[in-house]
Amino acid sequence: MTDGQISLRAAATDARTEPGLVRWIITGLAVLFLTVFVVLPLVLVFAEAFSRGVGAYFSALIEPEGLAAIRLTLLVAAISVALNLVFGLVAAWAITKFDFPGKSFLITLIDLPFSVSPVISGLLFVLLFGMQGFFGPWLQNHGIQILFAVPGIVLATVFVTFPFVARALIPLMQEQGTLEEEAAISLGASGLQTFFRITLPNIKWGVLYGVLLCNARAMGEFGAVSVVSGHIRGETNTMPLLVEILYNEYQFVAAFAIASLLAMLALVTLVVKTILERHLDEGQPVSDD
Numbered sequence: 479m480t481d482g483q484i485s486l487r488a489a490a491t492d493a494r495t496e497p498g499l500v501r502w503i504i505t506g507l508a509v510l511f512l513t514v515f516v517v518l519p520l521v522l523v524f525a526e527a528f529s530r531g532v533g534a535y536f537s538a539l540i541e542p543e544g545l546a547a548i549r550l551t552l553l554v555a556a557i558s559v560a561l562n563l564v565f566g567l568v569a570a571w572a573i574t575k576f577d578f579p580g581k582s583f584l585i586t587l588i589d590l591p592f593s594v595s596p597v598i599s600g601l602l603f604v605l606l607f608g609m610q611g612f613f614g615p616w617l618q619n620h621g622i623q624i625l626f627a628v629p630g631i632v633l634a635t636v637f638v639t640f641p642f643v644a645r646a647l648i649p650l651m652q653e654q655g656t657l658e659e660e661a662a663i664s665l666g667a668s669g670l671q672t673f674f675r676i677t678l679p680n681i682k683w684g685v686l687y688g689v690l691l692c693n694a695r696a697m698g699e700f701g702a703v704s705v706v707s708g709h710i711r712g713e714t715n716t717m718p719l720l721v722e723i724l725y726n727e728y729q730f731v732a733a734f735a736i737a738s739l740l741a742m743l744a745l746v747t748l749v750v751k752t753i754l755e756r757h758l759d760e761g762q763p764v765s766d767d
Contacts, residue, residue, distance in 0.1 A: 523741050527734040538732035546712045547720040547736065550628070554716065555696040558635045562692050566643025574651035575659065588645065591638050599637050600705025603630060626708030631716065634702035639692045646688030650681055683757040690754065694747040698740055
């Protein structure tokens with residue numbers, strides 16, 4: 479390591495060194511912020527859910543509407559994650575392994591749901607599949623219902639969640655490069671053999687990370703689903719939609735009971751996310767000093 483590198487590292491270390499009082503103030507403000515805006519709301523959700531006892535809590539969960547919302551949420555999340563897993567793998571493979579016209583435009587399209595409000599996303603499907611939409615008359619004539627049914631909820635959820643798997647894989651695969659794949663192909667391996675024996679094992683933790691985030695967003699999606707669902711009780715209400723309905727009807731225990739399931743999902747997601755990030759960090763190449 480040269481003298482210049484040593485001095486730069488020392489300067490960086492000095493820049494991160496603040497007086498003890500300043501460090502305590504910054505840390506205290508961060509902890510206070512997290513306590514007020516994250517920990518306290520979670521505690522209140524569970525406290526309200528169990529305010530009338532464990533029996534009332536589980537009774538709210540096994541109500542027909544609650545069970546229907548849970549089943550629908552799990553179904554929509556499973557379909558959305560499966561579709562986005564395939565799309566994410568294909569998109570990341572194409573973007574990182576090949577050069578083709580429109581590559582930058584494809585990357586921009588992948589990021590589109592991050593910049594568009596979920597409500598606007600739902601309205602787009604209304605314009606496409608509604609009675610007065612582009613495909614509406616044709617769908618009606620053939621007896622196909624998209625809006626106010628499970629297909630519409632799935633489409634809206636897929637749209638708002640499709641960047642997560644691709645965005646988790648693209649930087650990882652770009653960093654890994656193409657040397658191993660090129661070596662496998664030069665030795666006679668086919669494209670599928672190269673993918674399943676070389677590429678997929680190298681990106682497995684990234685795949686799980688993207689699937690985890692996609693699943694969490696799919697289960698908690700509200701805006702786009704609210705527009706296309708029609709709020710048909712027992713049929714098209716997912717868990718977030720049911721929470722709003724129950725709360726507006728002053729069924730607070732039932733509303734917070736369903737909300738507590740979503741909160742538990744968030745906590746589990748946080749723990750698993752931390753574990754996966756540790757595996758991803760362990761798999762990163764170490765640069766030479």
